[in-house]
Amino acid sequence: MNTFPLAPLILVFPVIGILFNGLIGRRFVTANRKTGERWSGWFATSMVIAAFIVSLSLFGSEISNGYHAVIVPLFTWISIPAANFYVPWALQIDTLSVTMMLVVTGVGALIHIYAIGYMHGDPNYSRFFAYFNLFIFFMLILVSANNYLMTFVGWEGVGLCSYLLISFWWDRVDENGVPMNANAGRKAFIVNRVGDFAVIIAMTMLFWTFGTLDYEPVFERAVEFFVEGRMVTIGAATFSIDAIVTIVTALFLLGVAGKSAQIPLYIWLPDAMAGPTPVSALIHAATMVTAGVFLIVRSNVLYELARISDVQFFGTISSPELVAYTGAFTALLAALIAFTQWDIKKVLAYSTISQLGFMVAAAGMGAYVAAMFHLVAHAFFKALLFLGSGSVIHGMEHGHHEVAHGHGDDGFDPQDMRTMGGLRHRMPVTFVVYMIGALALAGIVPFAGFWSKDEILAHSQRHVFLVFLALIIAAVGTAFYVGRQLQLTFFGKPRSEAADHAHESPWIMTVPLMVLAFLTTIGGLMNMPFFTRQISEAHDGHPEGIWLALEAWLEHSIHSFEYAVEGVVNLPKTPVVLSPLVAGLSTVLAILGLAVGFMIYRRNPKTAEDPDPLQRTPIWWLSILPLNTFYMKGVVPAFNRFAHWLAFPFEWNFWHDFVHNNLIRDTFVSFANFLANVIDTEGVDGVVNGTGKVTRRLSQALGVLQTGYVRTYALSVFLGAVALIIYFLFLAR
Amino acid sequence: MPSSVTIEWYVALSVILFTMGALGVLLRRNAIIIFMSVELMLNSANLLFVAFSRYLSDLNGQVLVFFVITVAAAEVAVGLALIVVIFRTRHSINIDDVNLLKG
Numbered sequence: 001m002n003t004f005p006l007a008p009l010i011l012v013f014p015v016i017g018i019l020f021n022g023l024i025g026r027r028f029v030t031a032n033r034k035t036g037e038r039w040s041g042w043f044a045t046s047m048v049i050a051a052f053i054v055s056l057s058l059f060g061s062e063i064s065n066g067y068h069a070v071i072v073p074l075f076t077w078i079s080i081p082a083a084n085f086y087v088p089w090a091l092q093i094d095t096l097s098v099t100m101m102l103v104v105t106g107v108g109a110l111i112h113i114y115a116i117g118y119m120h121g122d123p124n125y126s127r128f129f130a131y132f133n134l135f136i137f138f139m140l141i142l143v144s145a146n147n148y149l150m151t152f153v154g155w156e157g158v159g160l161c162s163y164l165l166i167s168f169w170w171d172r173v174d175e176n177g178v179p180m181n182a183n184a185g186r187k188a189f190i191v192n193r194v195g196d197f198a199v200i201i202a203m204t205m206l207f208w209t210f211g212t213l214d215y216e217p218v219f220e221r222a223v224e225f226f227v228e229g230r231m232v233t234i235g236a237a238t239f240s241i242d243a244i245v246t247i248v249t250a251l252f253l254l255g256v257a258g259k260s261a262q263i264p265l266y267i268w269l270p271d272a273m274a275g276p277t278p279v280s281a282l283i284h285a286a287t288m289v290t291a292g293v294f295l296i297v298r299s300n301v302l303y304e305l306a307r308i309s310d311v312q313f314f315g316t317i318s319s320p321e322l323v324a325y326t327g328a329f330t331a332l333l334a335a336l337i338a339f340t341q342w343d344i345k346k347v348l349a350y351s352t353i354s355q356l357g358f359m360v361a362a363a364g365m366g367a368y369v370a371a372m373f374h375l376v377a378h379a380f381f382k383a384l385l386f387l388g389s390g391s392v393i394h395g396m397e398h399g400h401h402e403v404a405h406g407h408g409d410d411g412f413d414p415q416d417m418r419t420m421g422g423l424r425h426r427m428p429v430t431f432v433v434y435m436i437g438a439l440a441l442a443g444i445v446p447f448a449g450f451w452s453k454d455e456i457l458a459h460s461q462r463h464v465f466l467v468f469l470a471l472i473i474a475a476v477g478t479a480f481y482v483g484r485q486l487q488l489t490f491f492g493k494p495r496s497e498a499a500d501h502a503h504e505s506p507w508i509m510t511v512p513l514m515v516l517a518f519l520t521t522i523g524g525l526m527n528m529p530f531f532t533r534q535i536s537e538a539h540d541g542h543p544e545g546i547w548l549a550l551e552a553w554l555e556h557s558i559h560s561f562e563y564a565v566e567g568v569v570n571l572p573k574t575p576v577v578l579s580p581l582v583a584g585l586s587t588v589l590a591i592l593g594l595a596v597g598f599m600i601y602r603r604n605p606k607t608a609e610d611p612d613p614l615q616r617t618p619i620w621w622l623s624i625l626p627l628n629t630f631y632m633k634g635v636v637p638a639f640n641r642f643a644h645w646l647a648f649p650f651e652w653n654f655w656h657d658f659v660h661n662n663l664i665r666d667t668f669v670s671f672a673n674f675l676a677n678v679i680d681t682e683g684v685d686g687v688v689n690g691t692g693k694v695t696r697r698l699s700q701a702l703g704v705l706q707t708g709y710v711r712t713y714a715l716s717v718f719l720g721a722v723a724l725i726i727y728f729l730f731l732a733r
Numbered sequence: 734m735p736s737s738v739t740i741e742w743y744v745a746l747s748v749i750l751f752t753m754g755a756l757g758v759l760l761r762r763n764a765i766i767i768f769m770s771v772e773l774m775l776n777s778a779n780l781l782f783v784a785f786s787r788y789l790s791d792l793n794g795q796v797l798v799f800f801v802i803t804v805a806a807a808e809v810a811v812g813l814a815l816i817v818v819i820f821r822t823r824h825s826i827n828i829d830d831v832n833l834l835k836g
Binding site for chain 1: 755758759760767828829831832833834835
């Protein structure tokens with residue numbers, strides 16, 4: 001008994017939610033605020049829970065089906081028989097997509113529940129849930145697609161939802177009247193567009209090379225072509241299949257950099273914190289931003305072929321290595337930037353970029369299972385941290401509301417960690433769960449983050465030392481900023497009256513936090529070694545000697561494992577046994593980082609106005625690293641100037657005035673004038689009038705012959721007769 | 734036919750008659766006179782037909798003369814009718830007065 005035919009329901013339920021909240025939810029809320037909110041929020045949430053239940057049943061079916069991928073066709077989307085090109089709308093239910101579905105709907109459902117409380121009182125309550133369901137819908141399309149184009153639909157759709165939800169409070173302006181939330185949404189959308197462009201080119205190349213966009217045929221043909229060493233002609237150029245996989249995977253990397261906020265396109269994610277905190281938790285931490293990692297893991301066969309491709313960047317760096325370096329460097333840079341942030345959510349935003357860097361680096365090094373492991377673990381603990389920070393912000397806002405007695409808009413920032421402090425007494429539940437999430441992020445045993453991060457570190461230590469170095473420094477940095485944040489937020493004494501009067505959030509917000517904290521605590525079990533046979537070095541990295549739950553589960557979707565056994569690709573093996581050296585080192589360094597963070601921020605700052613203790617040290621130079629300054633002072637004005645140049649000198653003066661008015665219009669007008677005044681009046685009229693004129697002249701000339709005297713006619717007849725006679729007599733002989 | 738009057742005499746007479754007729758047509762202005770001159774030209778031709786018919790012993794010439802006489806009679810009938818009509822409208826048969834088609 002399997003439930004695969006039910007798979008389309010995971011898409012149907014969110015659609016029902018969208019329709020309910022999009023069409024009639026608002027009426028419920030405006031009619032009766034309290035029950036309306038309950039209906040709107042719980043309806044959307046129940047749809048996600050329903051999708052989660054379907055995902056669970058698919059999980060069971062996958063197990064009973066022997067982990068084989070099942071394609072559930074819905075309909076044919078694009079059909080071009082002449083080119084033998086078909087794009088179906090079909091769901092690929094395999095272990096990878098089911099994993100993602102469970103994360104998206106599971107974490108999504110918890111965040112929906114949390115949002116019911118968090119969004120309480122918002123004037124656009126039902127619109128928020130309509131967008132939230134829309135996001136779940138597109139995210140499920142993205143992960144369940146059986147072809148690149150359908151994934152791309154989800155990819156664009158979640159980008160749209162990201163834009164809609166970042167600028168959810170689009171009418172908020174900063175002190176200069178700049179609509180910063182709307183701008184943040186636009187920034188996210190436009191920056192992602194750069195990456196999407198690369199994905200489109202990559203898909204076009206895949207279609208051209210393999211004649212299909214379906215995942216399984218693309219991978220099969222890629223391996224087949226690769227083994228043959230086939231050449232591919234695109235336009236005037238001919239590429240080897242080695243070049244094709246390298247170019248395609250490198251283009252995917254650019255798309256991943258956009259979606260998963262990697263260098264150089266990570267700049268949109270910190271600004272995306274302008275959205276409501278549940279959005280930051282669901283979209284910008286747990287699910288959407290992991291789509292890039294998912295794309296790499298999904299395309300693992302292409303990446304493994306690119307690893308052994310003849311065509312490499314600078315002759316030595318293969319495309320997946322480029323992915324690994326990008327991820328590692330992003331992880332390091334973002335972890336360092338997080339040192340200098342005051343906004344509780346901005347710290348988490350840079351932390352997300354950093355952790356995504358870990359995942360991307362893992363995927364680039366061929367540790368696909370480790371990447372997915374960290375993805376799932378990160379979804380738990382980062383959703384927990386974001387929701388926890390939302391709870392803190394919520395508490396601070398209420399505390400401020402109580403103190404300010406309705407003075408309202410006095411520029412108080414409830415997200416600034418300098419105004420916090422001592423919240424562990426005011427918000428005990430939030431404190432405990434936040435602590436769990438933070439320790440997981442820092443990589444402390446036994447929380448999920450330790451296990452997943454350690455797997456990545458162990459893999460990098462074995463295979464790419466440079467990446468290992470970057471990641472271990474990033475891990476220390478992570479521990480440091482986590483310690484700093486915990487100290488500033490929860491320990492010490494309150495540095496503002498608002499913090500002193502902060503309250504714990506309602507149960508509807510704390511219960512999802514507790515569930516996530518539980519998942520964060522036990523999440524490491526997902527991929528811990530379960531002893532089935534003896535552990536031996538010979539079986540290291542191979543699931544025969546040792547059984548890792550997540551690896552045994554995912555290896556059925558990651559075809560590189562099979563191709564590695566066949567000897568087609570050279571998949572780097574991930575150590576399955578805890579490496580004492582790496583685990584010990586990372587734990588010691590994490591504790592050290594946390595301790596330093598706690599110590600430095602224990603005494604200072606004492607008040608909200610105090611500078612950061614690090615402000616006089618060279619470490620503070622990192623504050624220039626966010627590159628916001630660079631982008632805002634350098635890139636944006638340059639782009640504006642370019643846009644202005646495009647708009648005015650180029651578009652208006654050159655294109656409009658010169659090309660349109662002078663070249664096209666004036667040429668056409670003079671041509672029309674030539675036709676009207678020369679060809680028509682002179683030519684056509686001349687022919688007509690000339691015919692008349694010639695006829696008249698001719699008739700006048702001939703009229704002279706008509707004298708009116710009969711004698712003249714008689715004489716001409718006579719002379720004619722004489723002429724005839726002369727002709728016949730003398731000339732006709 | 735006495736042999737002293739040879740075919741040359743008939744031809745010469747015919748030429749004289751034809752020339753007189755032609756000159757009459759070209760020089761006179763009275764329509765009746767012009768008409769009579771035309772008759773003279775026709776009859777000079779008839780004379781020549783008859784003379785050659787006799788000279789060549791071929792009756793075809795004499796047959797043609799009858800045709801010419803018939804056509805001349807018809808022509809006279811139409812022509813005189815026209816002259817009568819012209820006279821009635823213009824009170825003149827001077828052909829120089831009839832010049833409406835002058836170009």
